[in-house]
Amino acid sequence: xxxxxxxxxxxxxxxxxxxxxxxxxxxxxxxxxxxxxxxxxxxxxxxxxxxxxxxxxxxxxxxxxxxxxxxxxxxxxxxxxxxxxxxxxxxxxxxxxxxxxxxxxxxxxxxxxxxxxxxxxxxxxxxxxxxxxxxxxxxxxxxxxxxxxxxxxxxxxxxxxxxxxxxxxxxxxxxxxxxxxxxxxxxxxxxxxxxxxxxxxxxxxxxxxxxxxxxxxxxxxxxxxxxxxxxxxxxxxxxxxxxxxxxxxxxxxxxxxxxxxxxxxxxxxxxxxxxxxxxxxxxxxxxxxxxxxxxxxxxxxxxxxxxxxxxxxxxxxxxxxxxxxxxxxxxxxxxxxxxxxxxxxxxxxxxxxxxxxxxxxxxxxxxxxxxxxxxxxxxxxxxxxxxxxxxxxxxxxxxxxxxxxxxxxxxxxxxxxxxxxxxxxxxxxxxxxxxxxxxxxxxxxxxxxxxxxxxxxxxx
Numbered sequence: 001x002x003x004x005x006x007x008x009x010x011x012x013x014x015x016x017x018x019x020x021x022x023x024x025x026x027x028x029x030x031x032x033x034x035x036x037x038x039x040x041x042x043x044x045x046x047x048x049x050x051x052x053x054x055x056x057x058x059x060x061x062x063x064x065x066x067x068x069x070x071x072x073x074x075x076x077x078x079x080x081x082x083x084x085x086x087x088x089x090x091x092x093x094x095x096x097x098x099x100x101x102x103x104x105x106x107x108x109x110x111x112x113x114x115x116x117x118x119x120x121x122x123x124x125x126x127x128x129x130x131x132x133x134x135x136x137x138x139x140x141x142x143x144x145x146x147x148x149x150x151x152x153x154x155x156x157x158x159x160x161x162x163x164x165x166x167x168x169x170x171x172x173x174x175x176x177x178x179x180x181x182x183x184x185x186x187x188x189x190x191x192x193x194x195x196x197x198x199x200x201x202x203x204x205x206x207x208x209x210x211x212x213x214x215x216x217x218x219x220x221x222x223x224x225x226x227x228x229x230x231x232x233x234x235x236x237x238x239x240x241x242x243x244x245x246x247x248x249x250x251x252x253x254x255x256x257x258x259x260x261x262x263x264x265x266x267x268x269x270x271x272x273x274x275x276x277x278x279x280x281x282x283x284x285x286x287x288x289x290x291x292x293x294x295x296x297x298x299x300x301x302x303x304x305x306x307x308x309x310x311x312x313x314x315x316x317x318x319x320x321x322x323x324x325x326x327x328x329x330x331x332x333x334x335x336x337x338x339x340x341x342x343x344x345x346x347x348x349x350x351x352x353x354x355x356x357x358x359x360x361x362x363x364x365x366x367x368x369x370x371x372x373x374x375x376x377x378x379x380x381x382x383x384x385x386x387x388x389x390x391x392x393x394x395x396x397x398x399x400x401x402x403x404x405x406x407x408x409x410x411x412x413x414x415x416x417x418x419x420x421x422x423x424x425x426x427x428x429x430x431x432x433x434x435x436x437x438x439x440x441x442x443x444x445x446x447x448x449x450x451x452x453x454x455x456x457x458x459x460x
Contacts, residue, residue: 006431025375035364043336044100055109059329073331089354098135160201217246219263310383385429
């Protein structure tokens with residue numbers, strides 16, 4: 001579990017293909033319009049009967065400025081008043097959902113994402129938390145995981161104090177890059193001092209965890225400039241770091257059309273950036289949790305991985321796999337029991353549905369037995385870098401090698417290439433395969449169509 005990454009450029013070139021990030025299986029690509037409000041309400045009632053704990057996600061889509069690389073569902077506006085009518089619909093959604101749940105179902109995890117959640121003013125942030133507490137039973141001690149995404153340009157010490165008072169104990173900061181030339185190229189001007197002020201506030205106010213997001217592959221980046229960014233960020237001592245590969249897909253994401261593709265770093269330079277970043281983070285004591293996530297050894301995610309309790313869902317890596325996940329707001333995704341569902345991604349449609357007293361659920365799916373089996377295999381690969389066949393066989397009543405006979409030759413090839421160790425009782429991702437765990441997971445994805453993979457980012 002504590003193995004470090006072994007860098008093998010030949011394997012990376014061979015297996016660096018586009019593929020899903022597996023925040024769910026089946027992925028959201030498979031969602032269909034045959035799932036709506038009725039299916040979600042039934043799943044909520046089943047959740048209440050089972051008494052399952054809850055994880056809530058609240059989507060705040062507004063941003064004051066556009067970042068050209070961004071692929072999130074967002075509304076760019078300088079008009080702060082636009083958030084008020086949205087919040088009224090959000091509160092109505094809280095009420096409609098809570099009506100079908102039980103007060104004994106404790107909310108152990110809460111995450112505000114966006115957009116920019118701190119686009120809201122202090123009174124609105126208080127109001128959102130008040131409405132959540134009015135409708136749901138939020139865990140009332142600091143062992144809960146209540147996190148929020150913060151733009152350091154949209155927050156200060158007063159904001160950090162308010163959020164701590166409201167119960168938030170984890171923050172995630174978007175930084176991406178500290179080089180001014182890169183920042184200008186992606187329209188995100190943000191000084192190191194602005195970021196440091198928020199991190200210092202988090203430490204002083206005893207937030208349990210600080211995560212910082214970086215992106216490699218942005219225009220005007222060089223291996224040398226990005227290494228400087230990484231060193232500056234390490235000096236801030238965040239508990240977690242997410243180092244994402246920029247996927248340039250201007251045909252899908254309109255803001256990316258403002259990026260000059262001629263200024264993007266070469267594939268070779270991107271690999272150098274990733275390699276150097278991994279070395280820098282390992283020297284600083286960070287552990288590779290999975291994919292593009294790193295954490296200090298005493299972080300909850302690192303400890304959960306050691307104990308075999310790490311899980312992955314739409315909020316990324318988490319320790320709350322026993323919770324039903326309910327998403328609120330435009331485009332938000334829920335996973336309740338065997339049901340996956342998503343709200344409309346169109347703001348007007350979302351608001352119109354709530355105005356009519358209806359939930360905005362517009363697509364989703366019920367997972368099948370085969371989906372559940374494959375989901376568990378992919379989960380264990382993404383979180384543990386290992387699958388023990390006996391546990392899958394006992395839980396699902398199958399013979400692993402026979403059930404996955406069609407992918408066995410591919411697994412044997414990966415074993416011969418040194419990505420995995422394939423034994424009679426287990427599959428283990430080797431140090432040379434850790435960065436390519438998505439490629440291993442893709443073998444177990446029965447929906448994957450190579451012709452459609454252009455919609456996904458590359459593995460590295």
